[in-house]
Amino acid sequence: MSIKRQGYIVGAYEHPTRKAPDRSVAQLHAEAAAGALADAGLSKDDVDGYFCAGDAPGLGPIAMADYMNLRLRHLDSTDLGGCSYIAHVAHAAEAIAAGRCEVALITLAGRPRSEGQSGTRARAAAGDAPNLPWEAAFRPVTTNMYAMCAARHMYQYGTTAEQLAWIKVAASHHAQHNPHAMLRDVVTVEQVLASPIIADPLHRMDCCVVTDGGGALVVTSASVARGLQRPLVRLLGAAETVQGQNGGVLNLTCSGAIRTGPEAFTMAGVRPADIQYASVYDSFTITVLIQLEDLGFCAKGEGGRFVADGNLISGVGKLPWNTDGGGLCNNHPANRGGITKVIEAVRQLRGEAHPAVQVPNCGLALAHGTGGLLGSRHGSASLILERV
Amino acid sequence: MGESVLPSPEASPESEVFVAAAREGRFLIRRCTACGKPHWYPRALCPFCFGSTVWEQASGRGTIYSLSTMRRVDPPYTIAYVALEEGPIMMTNLVDGDALAIGAPVTLVWVAAADGTPVPCFRQP
Numbered sequence: 001m002s003i004k005r006q007g008y009i010v011g012a013y014e015h016p017t018r019k020a021p022d023r024s025v026a027q028l029h030a031e032a033a034a035g036a037l038a039d040a041g042l043s044k045d046d047v048d049g050y051f052c053a054g055d056a057p058g059l060g061p062i063a064m065a066d067y068m069n070l071r072l073r074h075l076d077s078t079d080l081g082g083c084s085y086i087a088h089v090a091h092a093a094e095a096i097a098a099g100r101c102e103v104a105l106i107t108l109a110g111r112p113r114s115e116g117q118s119g120t121r122a123r124a125a126a127g128d129a130p131n132l133p134w135e136a137a138f139r140p141v142t143t144n145m146y147a148m149c150a151a152r153h154m155y156q157y158g159t160t161a162e163q164l165a166w167i168k169v170a171a172s173h174h175a176q177h178n179p180h181a182m183l184r185d186v187v188t189v190e191q192v193l194a195s196p197i198i199a200d201p202l203h204r205m206d207c208c209v210v211t212d213g214g215g216a217l218v219v220t221s222a223s224v225a226r227g228l229q230r231p232l233v234r235l236l237g238a239a240e241t242v243q244g245q246n247g248g249v250l251n252l253t254c255s256g257a258i259r260t261g262p263e264a265f266t267m268a269g270v271r272p273a274d275i276q277y278a279s280v281y282d283s284f285t286i287t288v289l290i291q292l293e294d295l296g297f298c299a300k301g302e303g304g305r306f307v308a309d310g311n312l313i314s315g316v317g318k319l320p321w322n323t324d325g326g327g328l329c330n331n332h333p334a335n336r337g338g339i340t341k342v343i344e345a346v347r348q349l350r351g352e353a354h355p356a357v358q359v360p361n362c363g364l365a366l367a368h369g370t371g372g373l374l375g376s377r378h379g380s381a382s383l384i385l386e387r388v
Numbered sequence: 389m390g391e392s393v394l395p396s397p398e399a400s401p402e403s404e405v406f407v408a409a410a411r412e413g414r415f416l417i418r419r420c421t422a423c424g425k426p427h428w429y430p431r432a433l434c435p436f437c438f439g440s441t442v443w444e445q446a447s448g449r450g451t452i453y454s455l456s457t458m459r460r461v462d463p464p465y466t467i468a469y470v471a472l473e474e475g476p477i478m479m480t481n482l483v484d485g486d487a488l489a490i491g492a493p494v495t496l497v498w499v500a501a502a503d504g505t506p507v508p509c510f511r512q513p
């Protein structure tokens with residue numbers, strides 16, 4: 001059973017808040033859900049499938065289904081870190097194709113900004129993670145684990161800090177048009193390089209924002225989607241995987257996208273050059289560069305040259321990317337970037353992105369994410385979407 | 389400048405022998421009795437073939453695969469992946485990271501964590 005052309009994204013909503021000390025995490029999930037259902041023209045009672053990941057409070061789907069008082073036939077709490085929601089779209093399409101549900105709701109929310117979290121400090125990890133006895137003493141945190149990927153990529157391929165900075169510059173060019181973005185100032189390569197080093201070789205402006213907020217998606221069958229008033233956006237290709245340290249035979253210059261990219265493109269029957277808009281996860285600038293190579297937008301090692309000189313800026317370069325400003329400038333709710341990647345891809349395919357960044361006649365888009373830590377173990381999920 | 393103290397490693401049935409050997413200054417890695425490959429981090433089942441694994445003493449010599457110095461804490465510290473002479477690449481800390489670069493040879497040095505447990509770090513030979 002193929003899920004190609006099986007799931008339709010009919011609702012997409014990004015919570016406008018970036019700081020929410022006065023809201024609970026469950027409330028943010030529910031507000032995002034309400035927004036996505038309103039966007040679709042559906043009601044809470046239409047939902048019969050629910051998808052959430054590790055950011056959901058309590059026992060995940062049990063707590064949230066009770067809080068929102070949903071009556072469900074299908075639940076899925078697959079946690080691939082920040083890319084979970086990209087995988088959830090494919091899982092929803094599978095469930096719909098199998099007749100397990102007809103209207104699938106996917107939510108993400110969190111308040112890391114109000115809770116004072118930072119990428120320079122260790123986050124609470126599951127106490128029984130098998131790597132902890134061998135790694136926790138060395139103080140791996142988000143920033144230095146991505147920084148080691150950048151250092152190795154620079155060593156192996158000659159990638160430069162200037163090239164990485166171009167990724168942040170592109171994000172900032174897009175964020176200036178997003179009234180909800182946390183950082184709206186356009187920055188230059190020089191400004192990125194002048195920002196303080198957090199973990200060598202990454203500067204502060206190589207790092208994404210820490211924001212409170214959330215987002216939600218609604219995925220339905222073709223028959224439900226065709227009865228609604230929204231432009232039709234459907235799944236064309238999808239793939240997911242995990243990548244770890246491979247028993248000590250590791251490669252910090254490649255991500256799981258090296259497997260999910262080709263698999264998703266093969267399912268979709270299209271090539272990277274056909275993609276008109278790409279949402280690619282940007283926890284750090286290096287994350288983007290490595291994933292673009294792995295997805296096949298350029299050869300391995302060529303990422304630095306590919307992203308330079310504005311090539312990712314909509315209307316300027318060859319690959320319009322993260323036109324909402326991405327995690328680097330706009331939003332990174334719950335320290336997880338997956339759902340906002342899908343939301344902006346849906347906006348582009350509907351023609352509802354900001355006019356200054358809208359890709360003309362956008363018919364084919366990609367959303368890709370990484371969850372966990374690129375430098376040790378991470379999930380990867382790719383999604384190719386088409387406008388019908 | 390503050391004092392750098394490594395967090396104490398979690399205890400685990402799979403690390404007891406390693407820690408006991410470390411207290412005697414011996415650095416152990418684990419090798420598969422079926423496929424013959426060493427791996428890191430150590431585990432009871434071989435991550436390449438699910439064969440049984442046994443401890444062996446490693447040389448403590450290696451080269452830096454990657455590194456990053458965290459500047460936003462006091463004092464800064466350098467995390468690294470070191471490729472051991474025996475093959476596996478392991479996460480560690482460098483005690484003199486600012487003097488080192490990718491490809492540089494390094495040698496094992498035991499550093500006491502907060503609770504006194506010796507932790508395998510590396511430095512210039």
Ligand SMILES: [Zn+2]
Nearest residue numbers: 420423434437
């Ligand atoms: Zn083996």
